[in-house]
Amino acid sequence: MSIMTRSLRAALLGCALLSPLAAAQAEPLSLAVSAPPASIDPHYYTLTPSIQLSAHMFEPLTQRDENARVRPALAESWKLVDDTTWEFKLRPGVKFHNGADFTAEDVAFTLKRVPWVQSPSSFAVYTRAITDVQVVDAYTVRFKTAAPYPLLPNDLANVFMVSRGIGENTPSADFNSGKAAIGTGPFKFVSYEPNNRVEMARNETYWGEKPAWDKVQYRIITNSGARVAALLSGDVAMIDNVPTADVAKIRNNDKVTVAEGTSLRLIFLGLDVFRDGPTPDVRGPNGEELTKNPLQDKRVREALSIAINRPAIVQRIMENVAVPAGQFMPEGSFGYNPAIPVPKFDADRAKKLLAEAGYPNGLSITLRGPNDRYINDSQVQQVIAQMWARIGIKTQVEATPLATLIGRLNRFDASAYMLGWSNSTGEPSTSLRAVMGTRAQGGGGSLGLSNYGRYVNPEMDALAEKALSTLDDKTREKMMQDAMKMAMDDVAIIPLHTQKSVWATRRGLTYTPRLDEQTLAAEVRPAR
Template sequence: MTFVNRLAAGTLALLLPANPVLAADLRIALAAPPTSLDPHFHNNGINNAQARHVFDSLTTQDANQQIGPGLAESWVLLDDVTWEFRLRRGVAFHDGTPFTADDVAFSLERAPDVPNSPSSFGTFTKQIKGWTIVDPYTIRLHTDGPSPLLPIDVSVIAIISRQHGTNASTADYQSGRATIGTGPYRLAEHVPGDRMVYTRNEAYWNGVEPWNKVTFRITPVGPARVAALLAGDVDVIAEVPTTDSARLRQQVNVRLWSGVTNRMTFLSVDVHNEVPIAGNISDNSGNPLPRNPMRDLRVRQALSMAIDRDAIVERVNEGEAVRADQLVPERFFGYNPAIRPEVTNPEGARRLLAEAGYPDGFRVVLHTSNDRIVNATRTVQVIAQMWGRIGIRTTVETMPHTVYSGRTARNELSQMLHSWGAGTGEASGTLVGIAYTRGGAYGGSNRGRYSNPQVDAAIRQALVTVDEDKRRAILQDTMAAVMADRAIIPLVFWVSTWATSRDLVYTPQANQATLAMALRRAP
């Protein structure tokens, strides 16, 4: 299996400056700050997007998360457990030191082992058991068994400088002392929680960017971001509130750019505990139930059948979402076209509840964070109404994400609204994260403790199957099995919208990243 340096014309055009002679400053308003500028500290979408301005990776993901060459010009599978990456010559770090295979080895060593990481990059490196530097521009990665997804996994590992990274702490990257990469921009200033300022790398190997300086400002309140754009204080805003989209489309000096993302809003229910978690489920009089109704497939089918996903798209998200009937969007590898959309059927749902022994329903509490998932509070309120129509009397409880994540990790909640973004562009990453039995290296975001040994075995098989057609079939069958179990109930895929001044063009990113490299002057 060999990859040659071949990019789609549209993607290549995006990577090159539209007007190389035009130099200007760019001001972008973000909804939330990165938790760190250390590219290996926290596997987080905002952090990873910021890292891409300063650092490159061996392979890259385009706007649709398709893999292309990065610091590696090509790669080849030499045998079942050895990948060889041929590196670009003539690439330099921002300080002028040459990039070599030794920097790749150093990065792969550091990425999974940063102290106090809240979400380690070890997920993407765990299959690598060693490497051999053949020469300064060739490195072989040795894996623990077949690893067909390795070229995808390394696309999220930033390559850092051994010279500047040796003994450097996360604080050194925050301050900028160690923030020296091979990427299109250099870090000029970082005020945590307030702004990041970058200046362009005039010697960038992939073509000089058109922006002299890029300033990211942190503006958490949606209406404040909108106001800043309309006042001309910023050129671009991320995460346009769905409530403001229609108004902004009426503005002659504003352009909106929308795209379906990899991020899904879904429900996860407790199928692990035989007795309901205290305070989460009760009978209609408020008394504890002797057994957990969520362990009955008919109950879970009823909950899913009662939800009108199209109404959530239109009424809750003002059309700025796409209904979800499986765990990855249609364009993803492993999407199963044979899975039929769930038909909303309250009458059928009531019949299923009666068959399960709950003709009069019962009471539940539905939880969500109120500061991380788009329109989360409105979503759970609408679902509570829909479940109420089939006899599931639902109380909604919301809380800050910092509290919510801790409670879900401690297995304190039974019915939960979550979101998930498939960072690899393939269904295996999603299945590993939220459908695999929780424990060990996999299932870290499986909050409802769903567990199906056959599903686990199929996921493990997919992860070591090199033949793409066979792997696709395994993933599609696994997706069908997970959907049939209804422990994870998909609702919608997010549509992310960016707003820019009239003279700019933005290419929406499936991973929701806000990138200066995706912005160009309008023709």
């Protein structure tokens, strides 16, 4: 056998023995997600589609694993120095995508930037407890809080670090163009086409485990049918939010693998409980104007809630890719309160409550919600409208793109709306603070930033605030459970169901379901 023949045979044998990981590295990973990010700027909007994209290119000091448990990221460790001082030790040797070292100065810069960014829903809700940032040395930073605050490591998992080298007052547009999109994450920014795709390349100097993919095509395909078709045709290798109607079909396809798990996302209805006078989308049963807001009456809110048959929605519309809910946290999670029941469907009692509140002939209402964000979102709204009609609530549904809906909600130009909220910290503080916390007059502060119904409950606020300064986990959990019960007893919002998350990948790839619903390219791996 000649030397050339032996060399050729060795080369062929080497190719044959290439691992799936090595083979995967030779091609990009193309995945399709159902909702577009609002920006490349990791501090622009506390919206899951934006957060999960940010997690590809940027990193926080701490991060959550697939079970929402906090683990080290850019910080190797953290501890309480005293009741109001947290000390974080940074991971040495980490570099930004431009080669600059990551240090405590970048942490201080990031914490200063977060509240400055003009945002529809600010990340300042996760930094508000910090009163001072102290740079001890290049790899040690201390955070001072006004009171004991045990959730700081949880909160900081939502704050992505950026390089101080981008300079102060950097607008979000500079991130979208790539100029300021400099992180430490497993992938680097390549290009961004809003509502279409983001191109990324592997960070070859990444400090952690290298992703299996040298390039990622992160596509936005909001249409469910088109997303499934892209997977089945081989146009993409992974999709999120598999439509409920297609789950069974995809399970039986030998070219596809399904991953499914419960999420932390509650789908709920918000109501305008703030206005004393007329509210824009509620009128009398014949369309006549009202002089006061019926939604301020708890009896009306309760009637709207118990007129909804949650199990029927889960079974018939969601096809069991959801769980009926009566509170923000799912069963088994930190802060879940077993004393809060799922509201029981009772149309007769709902009619009596309306009559007691002074509306025996019902009302007319417009229910607003997204048609491009949550699983079967527009269908759920239509079914709720039918259920409300049975108790005399004539309901018109206005389902629009989420961006349009949020614009309306930020103007407080809605009376009843459907949204989703994920307590991605793994406990209920963000829903208590952001969704139901009393919104400051004039929009100042960070409480109530997603409280578009402007619900006010000072007693709940005080208990939630006290919980946030309680270092003992059991005591803090009890306080949060009690605060949640106060809000649910008052029908602050109308919980509907907790979504399950369903992903589908090309056979030969694996993905571990995440409670936070995030779709992360670095965690897509070739099957072994």
